[in-house]
Structures are given as C-alpha cells and as structure tokens.
Amino acid sequence: MSKIKSKSLRESYDLKPGDFNTERKPTWCLGCGNYGIWNSLKKTFVKLKLMPHEILIVYGIGCSGNGTNFIRTYAFHSLHGRALPVATGAKLANHKLNVLIMGGDGDGVGIGGNHFIHTCRRNIDMTYILHNNKVYGLTTGQTAPTSDRGFKTKSTPSGVLEIPVNPISLALICGATFVARGFSGDTGHLLDITKKAIKHKGFSFIEVLQPCVTFNKINTYDFYRDRIYKLEELKDYDRSNLNEAIKKSMEEEKMPIGIFYEIDRPTYEDGLKQIERKPLVDHMIADIDINRLLNRFY
Amino acid sequence: MKVSNISWKIGGEAGFGIMSTGAIFSKIFAKKGYYVVDNNEYPSLIRGGHNAFTVRVSSNEIFSIDKDINILVALNEETIKLHQEEVTYGGYIIYDENNGDITEIKKARKDINYIMVPFSKIIAELGVPRIMINNVSLGASVALLNYDLEVLRNIIRDIFGRKGPEVVSFNIKSSEFGYKYIKEKLKINAYELEIVKPVSKMLLTGNDAVFLGAVRSGCKFYAAYPMTPSTSILESFASAENDYNIVTKHAEDEIAVINMAIGASFAGIRAMVATSGGGFSLMNEGLGSAALTETPLVIILCQRPAPATGLPTWSEQGDILFAIHASHGEFLRVVLAPGDPEECFYLTGKAFNIADTYQIPVIVMLDKYLSENHFSYERFDFKNITVDRGKLLTRSKDIDAGYKRYLNTEDGISPRVVTGIENGIHIANSDEHDEYGYSEDGAFNRKIMVDKRFRKIKKLIEEIPPPRIYGPTDAEITIWSWGSCKGPILEAMNILNQKEKKVNLIHFTYLYPFDGESIEGIIEKSNKNVVVENNKTSQLAKIIMMNTGHRIKNKILKYSGRQFLPGEIVNGIEQIE
Numbered sequence: 001m002s003k004i005k006s007k008s009l010r011e012s013y014d015l016k017p018g019d020f021n022t023e024r025k026p027t028w029c030l031g032c033g034n035y036g037i038w039n040s041l042k043k044t045f046v047k048l049k050l051m052p053h054e055i056l057i058v059y060g061i062g063c064s065g066n067g068t069n070f071i072r073t074y075a076f077h078s079l080h081g082r083a084l085p086v087a088t089g090a091k092l093a094n095h096k097l098n099v100l101i102m103g104g105d106g107d108g109v110g111i112g113g114n115h116f117i118h119t120c121r122r123n124i125d126m127t128y129i130l131h132n133n134k135v136y137g138l139t140t141g142q143t144a145p146t147s148d149r150g151f152k153t154k155s156t157p158s159g160v161l162e163i164p165v166n167p168i169s170l171a172l173i174c175g176a177t178f179v180a181r182g183f184s185g186d187t188g189h190l191l192d193i194t195k196k197a198i199k200h201k202g203f204s205f206i207e208v209l210q211p212c213v214t215f216n217k218i219n220t221y222d223f224y225r226d227r228i229y230k231l232e233e234l235k236d237y238d239r240s241n242l243n244e245a246i247k248k249s250m251e252e253e254k255m256p257i258g259i260f261y262e263i264d265r266p267t268y269e270d271g272l273k274q275i276e277r278k279p280l281v282d283h284m285i286a287d288i289d290i291n292r293l294l295n296r297f298y
Numbered sequence: 299m300k301v302s303n304i305s306w307k308i309g310g311e312a313g314f315g316i317m318s319t320g321a322i323f324s325k326i327f328a329k330k331g332y333y334v335v336d337n338n339e340y341p342s343l344i345r346g347g348h349n350a351f352t353v354r355v356s357s358n359e360i361f362s363i364d365k366d367i368n369i370l371v372a373l374n375e376e377t378i379k380l381h382q383e384e385v386t387y388g389g390y391i392i393y394d395e396n397n398g399d400i401t402e403i404k405k406a407r408k409d410i411n412y413i414m415v416p417f418s419k420i421i422a423e424l425g426v427p428r429i430m431i432n433n434v435s436l437g438a439s440v441a442l443l444n445y446d447l448e449v450l451r452n453i454i455r456d457i458f459g460r461k462g463p464e465v466v467s468f469n470i471k472s473s474e475f476g477y478k479y480i481k482e483k484l485k486i487n488a489y490e491l492e493i494v495k496p497v498s499k500m501l502l503t504g505n506d507a508v509f510l511g512a513v514r515s516g517c518k519f520y521a522a523y524p525m526t527p528s529t530s531i532l533e534s535f536a537s538a539e540n541d542y543n544i545v546t547k548h549a550e551d552e553i554a555v556i557n558m559a560i561g562a563s564f565a566g567i568r569a570m571v572a573t574s575g576g577g578f579s580l581m582n583e584g585l586g587s588a589a590l591t592e593t594p595l596v597i598i599l600c601q602r603p604a605p606a607t608g609l610p611t612w613s614e615q616g617d618i619l620f621a622i623h624a625s626h627g628e629f630l631r632v633v634l635a636p637g638d639p640e641e642c643f644y645l646t647g648k649a650f651n652i653a654d655t656y657q658i659p660v661i662v663m664l665d666k667y668l669s670e671n672h673f674s675y676e677r678f679d680f681k682n683i684t685v686d687r688g689k690l691l692t693r694s695k696d697i698d699a700g701y702k703r704y705l706n707t708e709d710g711i712s713p714r715v716v717t718g719i720e721n722g723i724h725i726a727n728s729d730e731h732d733e734y735g736y737s738e739d740g741a742f743n744r745k746i747m748v749d750k751r752f753r754k755i756k757k758l759i760e761e762i763p764p765p766r767i768y769g770p771t772d773a774e775i776t777i778w779s780w781g782s783c784k785g786p787i788l789e790a791m792n793i794l795n796q797k798e799k800k801v802n803l804i805h806f807t808y809l810y811p812f813d814g815e816s817i818e819g820i821i822e823k824s825n826k827n828v829v830v831e832n833n834k835t836s837q838l839a840k841i842i843m844m845n846t847g848h849r850i851k852n853k854i855l856k857y858s859g860r861q862f863l864p865g866e867i868v869n870g871i872e873q874i875e
Contacts, residue, residue: 285516
C-alpha cells in the first residue's frame with residue numbers, strides 16, 4: 001500500500017526537479033557528494049509526483065544539514081544529532097506528511113546514535129538518508145564514528161584507534177524495515193532506491209557513500225568505484241532474509257550497494273488508535289470537555 | 299472530643315501498601331466534604347526502607363500538613379521510634395505488640411495513649427493476606443474518629459471492585475474487624491470531627507492538576523522519560539490518550555523527549571513534556587532549539603533535591619535560577635511556579651496560551667511536595683481555561699505568496715503556520731536565519747532577529763500579573779516566597795496573625811520575566827522583608843536583587859529535602875528582630 005496521498009493537483013503534475021530549488025545556491029565544495037544526493041532527491045520527488053508542501057525534511061547539523069537552504073519543502077533544521085526525534089514528533093502530529101531526515105555520519109551514529117537505535121525499532125513511516133563521508137567536514141576534518149581504523153585526521157593524527165560503526169548492520173539489528181546503501185557517484189541508482197524508500201511503509205534507511213573531496217583523500221570516488229557492486233545484480237539475493245542482509249552488510253573488500261533488506265511490519269502509527277480516524281493536527285481543541293477526567297479524582 | 303482538625307499518620311516498611319492506605323484515608327474524608335492535605339514520604343527503592351503517609355483533615359480550609367499528629371498507625375516498631383515525638387499531647391499510637399516490645403520506647407511519652415491492636419493475629423484469624431493489615435488499621439482509625447464506616451466500605455468497593463467480589467469482601471471484612479476492635483472491644487472514642495456540608499471534594503496532586511489543565515488546553519502530544527517526581531503525569535496521559543486523542547510517548551531519553559515535542563509543535567499541535575532537574579539538564583539544548591526556531595513548547599519541571607541523582611523522592615526548590623538561565627545564549631522564556639494544585643491547573647492552561655501567543659518555551663515549576671501530595675478542592679471550572687493559539691494560520695488561503703515565517707513585526711511575533719499547508723512552506727531553522735528562515739550570519743540580520751525575538755517581551759510583560767499579596771496590607775513583616783511554600787506560609791500566617799506581629803505574604807507564581815518595577819513600591823514600603831524558600835542559596839532573593847537592587851537580608855531557608863511545616867516558619871518569623 002502506498003502512503004503517498006493523491007491530491008487534486010496530481011493529475012496535472014508538471015513540476016520539474018528545478019521547482020524544488022530555493023533561492024539559495026548550494027555552498028558545498030566543488031565535487032562534493034552532496035550534489036549527487038541533492039539532485040537525485042529532487043528527481044525522486046518529481047517521479048513520485050510529490051508537491052513541496054507535502055514533504056517535511058528534518059535536517060541535522062553538518063554539511064548535509066546545510067542542505068536545509070537548498071531544497072524547497074517544509075524544513076526543520078534541528079540540532080546536531082536530534083533530527084530523528086524532531087521528525088518523529090512531527091510525523092506523529094501529522095502522519096499525512098511525507099517525512100524525510102537528512103544527516104551526516106556524526107549526526108546519525110555519533111552524537112545521535114541513541115536516537116538512531118530507537119527510531120529503527122519504532123518503525124515510524126519516514127525515510128532517513130545518512131550521508132556517510134567518514135569524516136567531519138563542516139568542522140574541517142576530524143575523525144567520524146564511521147572513519148576506518150588507522151585513518152589520520154586532525155583529531156587523530158596517529159590514526160583512529162577504534163573500528164568504524166557500520167550503519168547498515170546497526171539499522172538491520174535495530175529493526176529498520178527497509179535498509180539500503182547508495183553511492184552519491186551513481187545518482188541514477190540512488191534515485192531508484194530513494195524512490196523505493198519513500199514508498200516503503202515503515203522506517204526506511206539509506207546510507208549514502210559520499211566522498212568528501214576536501215577532507216577525506218582516502219574514501220574518494222575512485223575508491224568506491226573500485227569496490228562497489230550492486231545487490232540487484234545478484235540473482236539469488238533474498239531481500240527479506242535478515243541474516244543474509246547482516247552478512248552482506250559486513251562485507252568490506254567489495255562493498256554492496258542497493259537494497260539489503262525490505263519487509264512489511266506494522267508501523268508505529270498503525271498501533272495508535274488515536275490517529276486512526278485523522279491526524280492529531282486535525283482535531284479541534286477549542287473547548288475540550290474534561291468532566292470524565294475530573295470524575296476520576298473523587 | 300469534638301475537633302475541627304486532625305492529623306493522622308501511618309508508617310511501615312516500604313512495599314506494603316502504605317501509600318495506597320494513606321490515599322484511601324484521604325479519600326474517606328474528601329468524599330464527605332472535608333478539607334484534606336496529605337504528604338507521602340518514601341525512599342527510592344521498592345522493598346524495605348521506611349514509608350510514611352500523613353493526612354491532615356479539617357472542617358475548615360487548610361493549606362498544608364502540620365507537625366502535630368493525633369493518630370499514628372505504626373505498622374512496625376521503627377515507625378514508633380521515628381515518629382512518636384510528632385504525636386500531640388493526648389494523641390494515640392496504634393501498634394501491634396507482635397512487632398516488638400515497646401515498653402522502653404513508651405517511657406519517653408507518658409502523655410499519649412498506646413493502643414494495642416493485634417494486627418497479625420486478626421489477619422491470621424480472618425485468613426486473609428498480610429497486606430490486609432492496612433485495612434484493619436483503616437477500620438481502627440475510622441472508629442477512633444467516630445466516623446462512618448460505610449464511607450470506607452464504599453471506597454473499597456470503588457477501588458477494588460475490578461478485582462472481583464472476593465477481594466472486595468476480604469478488604470471490607472478486615473476493615474470491619476479493625477473498626478469493631480476499637481468500638482466494641484476497647485471501647486475507645488478518641489475524636490470526632492465537626493460536621494461539614496457533605497459535598498464531595500476532588501482530591502488531587504499538582505501533577506494531576508497539570509495533566510487536567512493540559513488535556514483541557516488541547517495538548518495532543520506528551521513525551522517523557524520516567525523521572526520522580528514527574529512520572530505520574532506520564533502515566534495519566536497514557537491512561538487518557540485514546541479517549542482524548544493524545545499521543546503519549548515514553549521516549550529513549552529526555553533529549554529525544556524535548557525534540558519530539560518540538561517536532562510535534564512545529565507540525566501544528568500543542569505539545570508538552572515533564573521531567574525533573576536531571577532530565578531538564580538533558581533538555582537544555584532542546585530548550586534553545588525551541589527558542590531559536592520560535593516553536594511553542596510547555597515544559598513541566600518537577601524539582602527534587604539535587605545535584606546529580608540527589609534525593610530522588612524528596613522535595614526542594616533548587617532549580618529556579620537554573621530554569622531562568624537554562625541553555626546557552628540569550629532568549630526569552632517564561633517561568634511559572636504554581637503554589638498549589640488549583641494554580642497548577644490554571645497556570646498550565648496559561649502556559650499553553652503564552653507559548654502559542656509568543657512562540658516561546660514556557661517552563662512550569664513544581665516540586666515533589668506539590669507534584670505528589672493530594673489537596674482537596676471543589677470541582678475545577680474548566681471553562682475558565684480557554685485556548686488562544688496566537689498567530690497560527692491553518693488555511694493556505696490566508697497566506698500571501700512570499701510567506702515569511704520570521705517576519706520582522708512590530709510586536710516581534712510572526713505569523714506561524716500548520717506544517718503541510720500549501721502556501722506556508724518555510725524553514726524552521728536552529729541556525730540564525732533571515733525572515734524566510736534561510737541560514738543567515740550577517741551582522742545586520744543578526745541584530746534584527748535578536749531584537750525581533752526579544753521585542754515580544756513588551757506585550758508579554760503587560761500580560762504578567764504582579765505577585766499576589768496575602769494577608770493584611772499594613773503588616774509588620776512581609777514574607778517573599780514562590781511556588782509550593784505558599785501553603786505552609788499561609789498556615790503560619792494564620793497562627794502569627796492571631797498574635798502581636800502582623801505578617802503578610804508576597805507570593806510569586808510568575809518568576810520570569812520578572813517585572814522589578816511592579817514590586818519596588820512594596821519592597822520599599824514594608825518594614826521588614828524576609829524570604830522563605832526551600833533551598834540553600836535563597837534564589838528568589840537573588841532574583842529580586844538582580845531586578846530591583848534590593849537585598850532581602852532575612853531568610854528562612856530549608857534544604858533538608860523536606861518541605862516546610864507551618865511551625866518552622868512561625869519560629870523563623872518570631873526570631874526576626
């Protein structure tokens with residue numbers, strides 16, 4: 001069942017990706033992976049015939065968060081690491097909104113790691129795009145929770161001592177119902193999985209491998225092009241098999257992109273009787289009768 | 299003996315139903331129109347440790363519990379040791395000799411009556427669970443007060459009816475046994491309360507009143523992480539969410555709690571959170587996010603003794619300066635501090651209207667004493683809480699093209715929209731932003747936006763009432779206080795004003811913004827000023843100093859983790875020279 005509600009304009013939908021541009025021009029570095037994500041996202045909205053006002057994107061803080069200013073939809077630029085709970089609150093208040101979350105690796109699995117775990121298991125119907133460039137870009141080049149062991153940065157001049165967080169494995173074991181990986185250097189493929197993620201009913205998670213051309217000279221476009229392969233090209237890969245997905249997520253030498261896992265499970269909203277009839281935001285609150293509650297106190 | 303006022307206390311080991319027994323005792327009297335205030339004391343554990351529950355009942359209006367206990371029900375020996383000195387001259391202690399030989403302990407108080415009721419034997423004879431000792435003690439207490447046992451029976455039926463007739467039956471049987479033991483076996487007739495108009499009163503805590511006020515105000519999203527003494531609000535919301543179309547979310551931590559509420563409010567509904575100091579510490583960054591994005595938010599802060607884990611189940615007013623200054627940077631917020639459940643109810647309503655009108659966070663401060671203890675009231679007239687959503691636009695046709703979410707208006711308040719309407723697209727931005735919401739770090743813009751947000755104070759301050767004055771205007775001593783100290787102070791004033799020294803009270807429920815001018819006249823005119831606060835560092839006195847330059851030298855402070863008792867304030871005032 002698709003959650004995208006058809007509005008009156010849908011038949012005569014004639015928006016182009018450029019209609020999702022704002023008056024601000026992107027401020028990302030030339031060659032930044034964010035451009036690829038930005039372009040495929042706008043195209044996805046057009047493919048899905050979504051109007052800008054039907055979409056809410058909640059952003060974290062970082063280079064990806066600065067995207068707030070460059071896509072014309074409803075937007076909430078939240079605090080570092082806090083995009084997921086803000087999005088959760090908004091979605092519960094009005095579950096008719098198409099809610100997306102944009103954030104970087106530090107935002108999602110560093111400072112916001114706790115929210116990531118719990119949002120996955122909640123299975124709220126929204127789409128989280130985690131921009132993984134394995135480095136802190138906006139603060140000019142310190143280690144990220146996804147940096148590879150030994151990676152030298154300004155905050156780890158002798159090399160990172162920890163092993164990286166694997167966002168795909170984490171999302172899988174925490175209960176996300178749609179888990180995918182894209183590459184910002186392949187916008188056509190990214191568009192396809194973004195479209196499927198938004199259409200998925202439940203919490204969909206996409207990790208985007210995104211080269212940082214300024215502060216990460218290791219994980220470059222070429223680095224990824226040499227390593228990635230597409231799960232779609234495997235004949236017998238079963239996207240509904242969690243163990244298989246976890247195994248795939250652990251591959252390092254060759255890195256799979258595409259959809260690792262996709263299942264149907266009742267969403268958090270499905271369990272809320274109080275929003276069955278209409279979203280919370282549509283309730284009149286001018287004169288609520290609390291006599292029944294007052295009676296409890298006698 | 300006919301009395302207008304009695305205090306009853308039950309004590310025993312934690313985990314044996316002391317609190318629910320106390321709550322039933324309160325109910326017995328509120329049901330028949332008496333004024334009731336109660337107080338529970340318990341440690342932060344589930345079994346073991348000492349629990350005590352005090353109930354004060356009166357045929358006249360009362361504002362707090364008192365120190366002197368008329369009847370002490372001691373379910374163990376420790377209760378006698380800990381509390382027998384609180385028993386008033388000629389008062390009663392109900393105990394069971396099976397719990398230990400108290401011959402020695404008794405010697406300390408020859409002026410009181412020790413009544414032996416063999417709880418354990420009775421329970422064994424009746425063949426009912428041990429927990430029924432509580433009902434035996436309730437029956438015995440009702441008998442000592444010459445009160446109507448049928449009221450107790452009805453309450454037992456109300457409370458335990460769901461658990462089936464058998465449970466109701468042995469609860470009632472046990473209380474009847476206790477009643478008869480006093481009436482027929484011991485033939486003691488201790489007190490009799492003066493009769494009042496038998497119109498049932500509500501019995502509710504500050505937390506209950508906040509919950510009621512929030513539901514009436516149309517709060518549709520409530521998020522929290524359990525933390526004493528705020529937890530009962532979470533449970534109340536959860537119990538009402540289906541009937542009232544509210545989503546209640548027990549989130550992973552208080553950071554998620556406040557951010558979820560911000561998201562819900564941004565989407566267009568009224569949202570609230572509650573916590574104690576520790577959770578509020580975690581919420582601090584979110585508080586600033588609500589401020590910069592101009593997202594309305596109501597935060598209930600139920601204080602407890604801190605820092606760190608502190609005394610989780612006790613009371614203190616240590617967080618007012620924290621609340622006023624919480625989060626980095628300078629921004630407008632409102633801080634309220636109701637003094638009793640009735641004020642909790644109406645100020646919660648007010649908090650939502652202020653938050654919506656000014657698009658700012660509003661913090662409502664309670665403390666454990668106010669959050670968890672019951673006070674009796676006549677039914678609240680909820681029509682007195684009205685809903686004002688300020689400049690919130692819900693229809694796309696009301697919005698012009700080129701909508702500016704942060705329009706630089708004369709009163710500083712910009713039109714806000716319900717997220718999702720066609721012409722209202724904008725960015726709510728935690729970065730400094732321009733009128734549209736785009737991130738903008740220009741110097742000129744920064745000043746304009748800071749001024750815009752602070753300009754709201756002009757209209758806001760006109761809406762804030764001056765502190766309320768209780769007692770004679772020509773008093774010799776003026777008490778300055780805030781929040782839950784109100785009750786014990788009013789009781790103390792009743793005592794003091796029958797003597798020579800006349801005392802009045804300036805009570806603050808609106809603590810920030812603080813209108814210094816509104817009180818300068820009072821502070822200069824009064825002969826002697828004294829602050830009464832449940833903290834170590836006299837934080838209200840500091841706020842008054844900051845805003846008026848006046849130093850209040852006399853201070854009555856209590857920071858033992860217990861709220862004031864009226865007598866302590868009387869003593870404090872009498873010592874002022």
